[in-house]
Amino acid sequence: RMSAGRIMEGAGCVTWWGFGPARDVLGAANLSLVPFCGIWTLTVDLHCLFFHERASTGTVRAEGELNVLLVGSGDPRHILKTIAGLRDTDTLHVWVIENSMEVVARQLLLLWLSLTAPDSMSMHEKTEVFLEVFGNTEIRCQTEETVKHVAALLLLSVTNTIDTHTQSHPCLDTSLLKFKERDELIQIFAQWQQPPSATANMAKAWDARVRRHLGTRYDSRLGSYDWDLTMKLHQKGCGVIHKQQYAKWRERGLAFEMREGLYQIANQSLLSTRVFNHRGDRVGLRGYWGDIVSSPYLAFGIETENKELLKTQNNQHVKSAQEISVANVQMLFESLAIRGGHPHKHHLGGKGVDLATGVETEPFQKNQDTMDNQMTKEETQTIKQACGIHAEVKEQPETPYKAKDLELMNLNGVRVSFLSLDSLSKLPTKGQFSQRFNSLYCSASMVHHLDSSLKQVAAPGALLMIELTKYLLDLSKEQEAAFTARVGEIAKDLGFISARDSSDNSYAVFTLQDD
Template identity: 65%
Template sequence: MSSGRTLEGAGCITWWGFGPARDLLETRRSQTPRPQGELNVLLVGSSDPRHILKTISGLKDTDTLHVWVMENSMEVVARQLLLLYVSLSSPESMGMQEKTDVFLELFGNSEIRSQTDDKLKHMAARLFLAVTDTMDADTDTDTHIHPCLDTSFLKFKERDELARIFKQWQRPPSPPLGMCKAWDARVRQHLGTRYDARRGCFDWDLTMKLHDKGCGVIHKQEYIRWRESGVAFEMREGLYCIANQSLLSTRVFSRRGDKVGVRGYWGDIVSSPYLSFGIETDYKELLKTQNNQHVKTAQDISVANVETLFKSLSTRGGHTHVSELTKDSFDHTAETHLSCQLEEERVCTVDQEETVKLDNKQHAEEKQKHQIELMNLPGVSVSFLSLDSLPKLPMKSRFCRLFNAIYCSASMVHHLDSSLKQTAAPGAVLTVELARYLLDLSKEQEASFATRVSEIAKEAGFVPARTEDNDAYAVFTLQKD
């Protein structure tokens, strides 16, 4: 994939994918039957949890799924954890409509409501606590963020970085970043001399590119609103005026020989977050047209699709909660530890003893409160791998012929090579995101990228499956030996 100003509109960090959610185990386009039983899926640069949620929704009750996630930035990993946290929120802690609204606001809005910002800070505090626990204790289910979410495969320095990011979401640096100015600066840089005619540019990108590629459901009003301000979803009345901290990152620039980190919005400003959940749906009534205009908007479809995915999670979770640590068992452990400490040191005062007990009790209550907020999905787990672990997977026996499905984004496809075959299970499906919705590319560049993807897949031992000409993904299956 070419870099530089050619893809300035796509940004240097990928906050959302450039294609709709896919069930990565669904093989309706090939002759291979859908795998069942114990399933493993590898995601390389998926950027958001759309494929995870969609794949879970297609599982049978008897299936188990282990998703392995690899991203090229810890900011993206942090955001993945945040969106999965929202997705796993129990009905008792957050109603379906509220959960959908919060998810889409955090997912696609540069600025959010104060209520959503409060929830972001609350969840960031929970995630901070969970990540620091994995660094302070041996790895087990009690120190994971959640039985479904596992960060123990990350390096300590990566978990330190995660903790720093979550802390920054709770307490943003002062003075607060003006998201409006940051967004407008990106638009000015991207359009250059065309900035004064930006509405015409936005309309051209929508009608001559997105609509031409089959995204007619994206309405002009919502697309131009997003291109102008970065706010894609306005489900509720209110002021969308607080910077969405989960969409901020640091970009390093060279100035007079020195490297300077600038915090701002460095993601997509052209293609839109509507692509992930808002351009396809199984509910055909949402795609009805009247006078050659779609009746429903991309926001309407996004809401319907996300709600459907969340209902699927609730069904699998049975509205059950994560098993809690009981207060008595925790206090017993704390007291045992404390008595041993007193026996060895014999220097603790009564005040220190009471302080330790109080701290342990508060920590237990925090962990208990954190766990009861989330649903448990039996047989489903998501593990995050280190950023540099992809070339090392073929050398580890646990990953040998493990993955039933492998997904790779357009921005990460250059990391794939022939060693990928060693990690693929027999009949594995490889799905690669194409450049179809990278609007800054020409048709020739888009076609050239698709050709290169096919070459990489062939070198890795995969052959093309049946695909549609207008699909956002290229699908391959592992060639039989």
């Protein structure tokens, strides 16, 4: 039996990605409906919110002004999926709490890439860059240039919230973070923009984690990879994860290789500092401290609404988790583009074809609602000054590349706000959060932070969605079942009841019980 330390070693101590597929957290529950005048429908008045859905879908979801709280989600998969499920008349405010500023910084990076306008970066290129940054420990030089450029823009954005108390983008809000947390964000972005000369060797850091996790099994590690894939992931319904791709990720940390090129530059967004006790002293070691077993394919690559991608031949899936991830992320980005006033068009002879209507249009013009993020000399100087105030970031020659200016979309009625790391227990004491959240999500690693005060911030009929340990491969079936039972007890103590009896055991979903 594997020790608790080895279990933690496999999952890691930093949640760079979640251990379950993307979900629309507003439409996560299947609730029982009652017939009225021959039509199955349910209408509930909740602070000017209305629920309308026919029984054919089996799902009831909120409409109107919607608030969602995400605790420890680790990545923006649920945010993107929930935005894609919005109606035109809906407005959405997502509130995010993470357990480290490195994860907050990475969330901002991935959201910034997601919001990049199609005329700044093509949909296909954006999808590839997003997945490369999302799931690869090492990236191509072109992708590194993009990360550096976005890091500079994010640094400027966070600096503005401190100096001028203004937000650089209406969809992304960091103003509610503490000043010291924003200072830490600035330091992280500065380090991404100008990595220290003695940066961590990602290949060695990854291999050290694998050695520690497997122990005496390291020399036969290929067999261990194959066992985890065929006897665990495939048995859990992840047959689309192909053997070669999974083995390469387990060996090198490369999940998405969609283009020819050298993947050999450390992905700075996956590096963090872990503190160890060494001879009585606390020593910080920078390296890769995330998941090395379950894989980043879980977020976007194991489910799809396009059944063509799930076809099999000779009991083998034709399409891989990488291909499904590309299709799913591109579909989510197309939803963002439509809401941001940038409907995706295929070009024919200089004109576009609107995919929704099939009508030819004139060549695409920039939307007036988007933001021009071209940096002025003054803004560039602000970034350099911010970089200079941190001793860890050494002065380096200016990067030789010319990164294109990234124009961001403004998603009408959508906002993502980041809250302080310790804010969960304080929300009930603030009147603005009283009965505010229509849906609440909590990761498996953060569930122990939930307490009875959560009921005070949940709106009537609110959904509570908790990530389970189905894809934590080092857990036994007994440990997995015990965790699921414990989640049920916690939800019951909070005043929530099970919302469904579902075969989907990636998440447990509950609804707030009426008083």
